[in-house]
Amino acid sequence: xxxxxxxxxxxxxxxxxxxxxxxxxxxxxxxxxxxxxxxxxxxxxxxxxxxxxxxxxxxxxxxxxxxxxxxxxxxxxxxxxxxxxxxxxxxxxxxxxxxxxxxxxxxxxxxxxxxxxxxxxxxxxxxxxxxxxxxxxxxxxxxxxxxxxxxxxxxxxxxxxxxxxxxxxxxxxxxxxxxxxxxxxxxxxxxxxxxxxxxxxxxxxxxxxxxxxxxxxxxxxxxxxxxxxxxxxxxxxxxxxxxxxxxxxxxxxxxxxxxxxxxxxxxxxxxxxxxxxxxxxxxxxxxxxxxxxxxxxxxxxxxxxxxxxxxxxxxxxxxxxxxxxxxxxxxxxxxxxxxxxxxxxxxxxxxxxxxxxxxxxxxxxxxxxxxxxxxxxxxxxxxxxxxx
Numbered sequence: 001x002x003x004x005x006x007x008x009x010x011x012x013x014x015x016x017x018x019x020x021x022x023x024x025x026x027x028x029x030x031x032x033x034x035x036x037x038x039x040x041x042x043x044x045x046x047x048x049x050x051x052x053x054x055x056x057x058x059x060x061x062x063x064x065x066x067x068x069x070x071x072x073x074x075x076x077x078x079x080x081x082x083x084x085x086x087x088x089x090x091x092x093x094x095x096x097x098x099x100x101x102x103x104x105x106x107x108x109x110x111x112x113x114x115x116x117x118x119x120x121x122x123x124x125x126x127x128x129x130x131x132x133x134x135x136x137x138x139x140x141x142x143x144x145x146x147x148x149x150x151x152x153x154x155x156x157x158x159x160x161x162x163x164x165x166x167x168x169x170x171x172x173x174x175x176x177x178x179x180x181x182x183x184x185x186x187x188x189x190x191x192x193x194x195x196x197x198x199x200x201x202x203x204x205x206x207x208x209x210x211x212x213x214x215x216x217x218x219x220x221x222x223x224x225x226x227x228x229x230x231x232x233x234x235x236x237x238x239x240x241x242x243x244x245x246x247x248x249x250x251x252x253x254x255x256x257x258x259x260x261x262x263x264x265x266x267x268x269x270x271x272x273x274x275x276x277x278x279x280x281x282x283x284x285x286x287x288x289x290x291x292x293x294x295x296x297x298x299x300x301x302x303x304x305x306x307x308x309x310x311x312x313x314x315x316x317x318x319x320x321x322x323x324x325x326x327x328x329x330x331x332x333x334x335x336x337x338x339x340x341x342x343x344x345x346x347x348x349x350x351x352x353x354x355x356x357x358x359x360x361x362x363x364x365x366x367x368x369x370x371x372x373x374x375x376x377x378x379x380x381x382x383x384x385x386x387x388x
Contacts, residue, residue: 059086
């Protein structure tokens with residue numbers, strides 16, 4: 001069964017883990033689930049009205065990525081999150097004879113990669129799978145460890161996924177509450193609707209706290225449990241309304257994003273559910289380990305993250321912290337450790353990682369002009385390191 005790796009993250013939340021195991025049992029066989037295509041509940045109504053026009057994909061921090069990867073002609077580059085293909089296309093057009101290994105867990109993205117492979121014969125190798133499956137995928141392609149020249153890892157959700165209402169990622173577009181990045185690859189994989197309709201209040205609050213850093217997690221979890229007693233929560237805007245209903249009307253857009261624009265009060269709830277459903281933190285850690293294995297000495301790694309949980313994980317990984325037990329950090333800025341723990345962390349930061357040499361000591365962020373052109377990249381952070 002999928003999601004066994006979540007056990008590592010839930011040692012400090014036994015009630016949530018027990019509820020998650022209960023959810024998996026209830027959804028076995030998959031026909032009991034609320035995910036699109038998995039149960040008797042038809043969630044496709046109204047999707048025909050969704051506009052088929054998609055905004056052009058704008059790769060985040062493209063100029064910086066091309067600069068810091070230092071790609072040379074005829075090298076092998078691994079794009080670990082192909083998405084809409086913006087970074088890969090730029091690499092192919094900028095550097096002669098470069099071969100790109102294009103990985104993505106989303107079948108829709110891989111379809112785009114396959115089209116690009118036809119346009120650039122022999123230069124694009126599509127790989128369908130998760131970060132945690134990368135080692136096996138590379139082995140099947142006879143790509144030996146330590147043979148890749150450069151790696152780009154663009155974490156998080158792609159614009160393509162956000163723009164498709166039927167994928168259920170966006171609270172601004174009404175669609176089935178899905179959020180599975182793998183699409184229908186794993187029919188027994190719970191979707192966001194299964195989570196909000198099955199887990200108990202304490203488990204939901206734990207998810208919102210751990211993955212959304214939501215201060216009002218208990219209040220929101222209580223509102224979800226109360227609402228689902230009347231009707232199952234199966235639509236994105238239905239969930240957004242439930243969360244908003246837990247607060248006074250004046251607070252709905254009281255939060256601000258990094259551009260000081262109003263942000264919906266349910267934004268962190270959607271982030272938390274997405275991260276949990278897709279096991280994103282464990283997958284990110286697995287991806288970083290796979291990148292380390294694939295890169296040759298002197299090869300460069302560029303990692304783009306979009307929220308603090310991802311960035312903290314990447315920063316600590318590159319500094320050589322042992323992240324085999326992810327819950328020991330809780331990825332919290334406010335976690336207070338012992339004096340001994342703080343001294344150990346300080347020593348780790350003073351010493352170079354056994355595997356990585358940082359190219360930039362400080363994180364790289366998008367330029368103001370780039371943010372104005374592509375507001376979705378406003379929270380992006382780029383970290384660059386050389387494989388030792």
